[in-house]
Amino acid sequence: MRITATAVLGRAMSEAAPRLAGDMASSPSSNADAVQPVIVGWPTATVPESSSDERAGGSRLLEGLNPQQRIAVEYRGQALLIVAGAGSGKTSVLTRRVALLLEQREAWPSQILAITFTNKAAAEMRERVQALVGQAAQGMWISTFHSACVRILRREAEHFGFTKNFTIYDSGDQRALLKRIIKELEADAYGFTPSNTSAKISKLKNELSDVESYSRTINTNDPQELVFLQVFRKYTRALADANAFDFDDLISQTVFLFRAFPHVAAQYQQRFRHILVDEYQDTNHAQYSLIRELTRAPEAGTDQLATTRTEGASLTVVGDSDQSIYAFRGADIRNITEFERDFPGAKVVLLEQNYRSTQNILSAANAVISNNFDRKDKKLWTAVGDGEKIVGFTGYSGHDEAQFIADEIEKLRNAGTAYSDIAVFYRTNAQTRALEEIFIRAALPYRIMGGTKFYERAEIKDALAYLVSVANPADIMALRRILNTPKRGIGPATETALASFAENNGVTFREAMRRADALGLGPKVTSAILQLSALLDEAQAALDDAAAADRPTASATAVGDVLSLLMTKSGYLDSLRNSRDPQDEARAENVDELIAVTKEFAKNNPDGGIVDFLTEVSLVAAADDLDDATGSVSLMTLHTAKGLEYDAVFLTGIEEDLLPHRMSANEPGGPAEERRLFYVGITRARKRLYLSLAMTRAQYGETAVAMPSRYLQEIPAELIEWRQSPGNVNGRGGTQSRALNARRAPSSDRWSVRSLPEGASAGDTRFSGGSSKPETAWANRITAKVRDNGDLELVPGDRISHADFGPGRVNAVTGEGAKRIAHVQFESAGAKKLLIKIAPIEKLD
DNA sequence: TTGCCTAAACGAAAT
DNA sequence: GTTTAGGCAA
Numbered sequence: 001m002r003i004t005a006t007a008v009l010g011r012a013m014s015e016a017a018p019r020l021a022g023d024m025a026s027s028p029s030s031n032a033d034a035v036q037p038v039i040v041g042w043p044t045a046t047v048p049e050s051s052s053d054e055r056a057g058g059s060r061l062l063e064g065l066n067p068q069q070r071i072a073v074e075y076r077g078q079a080l081l082i083v084a085g086a087g088s089g090k091t092s093v094l095t096r097r098v099a100l101l102l103e104q105r106e107a108w109p110s111q112i113l114a115i116t117f118t119n120k121a122a123a124e125m126r127e128r129v130q131a132l133v134g135q136a137a138q139g140m141w142i143s144t145f146h147s148a149c150v151r152i153l154r155r156e157a158e159h160f161g162f163t164k165n166f167t168i169y170d171s172g173d174q175r176a177l178l179k180r181i182i183k184e185l186e187a188d189a190y191g192f193t194p195s196n197t198s199a200k201i202s203k204l205k206n207e208l209s210d211v212e213s214y215s216r217t218i219n220t221n222d223p224q225e226l227v228f229l230q231v232f233r234k235y236t237r238a239l240a241d242a243n244a245f246d247f248d249d250l251i252s253q254t255v256f257l258f259r260a261f262p263h264v265a266a267q268y269q270q271r272f273r274h275i276l277v278d279e280y281q282d283t284n285h286a287q288y289s290l291i292r293e294l295t296r297a298p299e300a301g302t303d304q305l306a307t308t309r310t311e312g313a314s315l316t317v318v319g320d321s322d323q324s325i326y327a328f329r330g331a332d333i334r335n336i337t338e339f340e341r342d343f344p345g346a347k348v349v350l351l352e353q354n355y356r357s358t359q360n361i362l363s364a365a366n367a368v369i370s371n372n373f374d375r376k377d378k379k380l381w382t383a384v385g386d387g388e389k390i391v392g393f394t395g396y397s398g399h400d401e402a403q404f405i406a407d408e409i410e411k412l413r414n415a416g417t418a419y420s421d422i423a424v425f426y427r428t429n430a431q432t433r434a435l436e437e438i439f440i441r442a443a444l445p446y447r448i449m450g451g452t453k454f455y456e457r458a459e460i461k462d463a464l465a466y467l468v469s470v471a472n473p474a475d476i477m478a479l480r481r482i483l484n485t486p487k488r489g490i491g492p493a494t495e496t497a498l499a500s501f502a503e504n505n506g507v508t509f510r511e512a513m514r515r516a517d518a519l520g521l522g523p524k525v526t527s528a529i530l531q532l533s534a535l536l537d538e539a540q541a542a543l544d545d546a547a548a549a550d551r552p553t554a555s556a557t558a559v560g561d562v563l564s565l566l567m568t569k570s571g572y573l574d575s576l577r578n579s580r581d582p583q584d585e586a587r588a589e590n591v592d593e594l595i596a597v598t599k600e601f602a603k604n605n606p607d608g609g610i611v612d613f614l615t616e617v618s619l620v621a622a623a624d625d626l627d628d629a630t631g632s633v634s635l636m637t638l639h640t641a642k643g644l645e646y647d648a649v650f651l652t653g654i655e656e657d658l659l660p661h662r663m664s665a666n667e668p669g670g671p672a673e674e675r676r677l678f679y680v681g682i683t684r685a686r687k688r689l690y691l692s693l694a695m696t697r698a699q700y701g702e703t704a705v706a707m708p709s710r711y712l713q714e715i716p717a718e719l720i721e722w723r724q725s726p727g728n729v730n731g732r733g734g735t736q737s738r739a740l741n742a743r744r745a746p747s748s749d750r751w752s753v754r755s756l757p758e759g760a761s762a763g764d765t766r767f768s769g770g771s772s773k774p775e776t777a778w779a780n781r782i783t784a785k786v787r788d789n790g791d792l793e794l795v796p797g798d799r800i801s802h803a804d805f806g807p808g809r810v811n812a813v814t815g816e817g818a819k820r821i822a823h824v825q826f827e828s829a830g831a832k833k834l835l836i837k838i839a840p841i842e843k844l845d
Numbered sequence: 846t847t848g849c850c851t852a853a854a855c856g857a858a859a860t
Numbered sequence: 861g862t863t864t865a866g867g868c869a870a
Contacts, residue, residue, distance in 0.1 A: 117860075146860055171859080247860055328858060428857055450859080491846050619860075639858045663857055677858080700856060701861045
């Protein structure tokens with residue numbers, strides 16, 4: 001997949017672009033005694049255009065709403081919970097609620113804080129509010145939890161030992177740091193790994209534990225706990241020394257800030273009068289606490305105006321406990337289920353009418369989710385009618401399943417559904433491989449959302465580390481990363497020498513680099529360090545000049561210039577271009593792409609500096625680069641799919657151990673969460689829903705037998721039309737019907753139940769090496785190798801033979817070069833489109 | 846210190 | 861299956 005980062009940023013940026021006219025002074029709390037009441041800063045320019053007839057405006061915003069939606073838009077009070085079933089129009093309700101507040105002049109834009117989970121959702125909300133009320137929407141904070149917190153922390157960082165140019169460590173950075181620490185403390189002897197440690201630290205931070213509070217809870221007789229405490233302490237100190245926050249810190253540190261400095265909190269409590277939170281079911285404890293802090297009534301005496309506001313902000317939360325799928329990230333479903341207890345007097349509005357899907361799809365969703373006990377009963381319904389039946393398909397293998405999907409997509413396309421209205425969902429990113437292989441061969445345009453992200457690529461992290469080293473010289477992790485990238489002959493030994501020099505002389509690591517000649521190292525190494533150091537200084541100076549310049553866009557364009565400078569003068573780009581590794585060429589292109597991203601950033605954010613740029617790239621999310629206008633089928637995980645909708649949806653890999661994932665079995669509430677995930681997937685579909693699975697799935701290099709997911713049986717049989725049911729899958733060319741069944745044979749004859757493959761029982765899903773029968777019977781229909789037919793020339797009329805589809809005749813050839821596509825009519829397999837370059841075909845004479 | 850090789854480990858979801 | 865850790869020669 002090619003990079004879409006430019007588009008991502010372009011959009012994400014527009015959220016921050018209109019500098020808030022009513023924004024708070026840049027560091028209002030630097031002087032605690034001179035707290036400025038926020039109201040002073042609001043220019044009248046942001047006042048909504050006064051509508052001559054506010055009531056008319058109101059009714060315009062209420063148009064087309066059902067009674068419950070209307071209540072949700074109009075209710076005014078301290079706390080409102082909108083329980084919004086899937087597809088019940090909650091975004092519409094949220095945006096209209098905001099628009100109404102603005103239009104009725106109940107709130108200034110700057111008094112509104114709306115929190116969403118992704119930048120994309122934030123951008124969409126902003127657009128929709130803007131469409132309703134125009135310019136009056138400017139100045140609202142519509143952002144994710146994380147970007148809102150970064151914004152606050154950058155302003156207030158100096159209160160607790162950080163500076164505003166702090167770095168944000170993503171999970172990769174976090175693990176790299178932990179890896180070092182675990183090694184230094186030899187904590188691996190106690191079973192600590194970067195991944196389990198980061199999970200544990202993350203969990204603690206989401207519970208608002210810090211090193212001190214955690215140390216009070218541990219059993220001091222348990223050496224393992226003591227070692228972990230050491231790791232945690234060292235990690236925390238390393239972050240502070242590097243002037244860095246990890247993802248979880250962004251939320252928890254903001255809460256700590258508010259708790260430690262009530263006068264700081266008071267500013268935000270006074271400022272935000274209306275707080276709206278989307279996807280409330282996915283908030284974790286830290287996020288919940290943040291909301292609590294923000295909606296608290298400001299402490300008396302902190303407001304210098306006579307017209308002291310004593311009430312806390314009004315809170316509107318929207319959510320659906322049936323769609324809570326982020327428990328693994330610390331989301332606490334109780335935040336929403338106990339909302340009424342948390343906020344006494346809260347109004348609850350239930351939205352059950354669905355405007356998205358057909359009744360068949362909703363009935364399936366309702367049936368599935370009703371198997372989760374311990375939930376408030378809620379039934380989605382629609383007025384649009386039953387619609388098509390759900391289509392089921394069982395393939396012999398993942399490739400077979402993928403082929404079915406590709407064929408169905410072509411059928412849908414021929415029937416008039418655009419590729420961009422079609423999506424394929426899967427549980428794990430690893431499942432994309434089979435889909436991609438088939439889609440490429442079928443010449444189906446597709447896009448993978450999320451997965452390995454642009455910003456996680458090593459070369460991009462390298463390039464960004466250069467920028468970070470300039471923006472935040474305290475960040476030793478970034479410095480270490482670039483120290484020997486490209487290869488300069490600066491190895492671990494030299495690095496240690498620099499670090500101990502810094503420590504012994506009480507200077508920073510960065511300063512030690514400047515004084516490298518005092519280290520007594522070899523001349524080659526010394527000059528390498530000095531050169532790098534000088535380059536970083538040069539970049540820093542260039543940025544300072546730009547900031548000092550009076551041209552409005554100077555600092556933004558400087559980011560790109562500085563990145564170019566760093567990449568060129570460091571020799572990084574050259575080293576990639578001159579490398580023998582053919583992949584390095586693509587890496588160099590990616591670096592160029594990143595430079596292009598900075599240019600795009602400059603265009604969208606004339607005032608943005610290097611720190612703003614780095615913040616943006618740290619917080620882009622998997623779902624953010626969705627661009628439905630590209631005419632491609634969208635592939636994504638079920639998690640990424642939340643909040644999206646498509647005309648046709650393919651839910652793939654509906655198998656035991658995949659959905660529910662085998663890892664979920666050990667976790668309390670695991671199967672229920674997996675069921676919600678399935679539910680989320682089902683409810684993304686507007687008109688057509690396809691459920692597919694495979695009988696064998698190649699994973700981890702082995703082929704394993706797959707069982708139909710238990711959730712399949714929860715869907716009433718009459719809703720599904722099985723093209724090939726799990727009981728009727730025949731091996732290719734074989735006649736024997738092989739039945740596979742879910743763990744327990746259902747008493748009903750939902751699908752014909754025969755016997756399990758010999759030797760395979762429910763608990764034993766892996767073929768032993770000896771039993772080769774399944775492999776031969778269901779050998780992958782597609783070889784994993786990508787072939788290259790090179791310059792195979794085909795013209796209409798040619799006869800060809802395909803490895804899977806057999807003989808056929810070429811009807812037409814379209815496309816250019818490597819993308820030439822043959823339209824072939826096969827004798828038995830029907831019409832297919834094939835990418836000539838890689839299709840397993842031979843020309844017949 | 847780098848680069849190349851083999852051996853072994855490791856496989857979920859993501860702001 | 862892919863990525864990473866470690867060993868060894870240049």
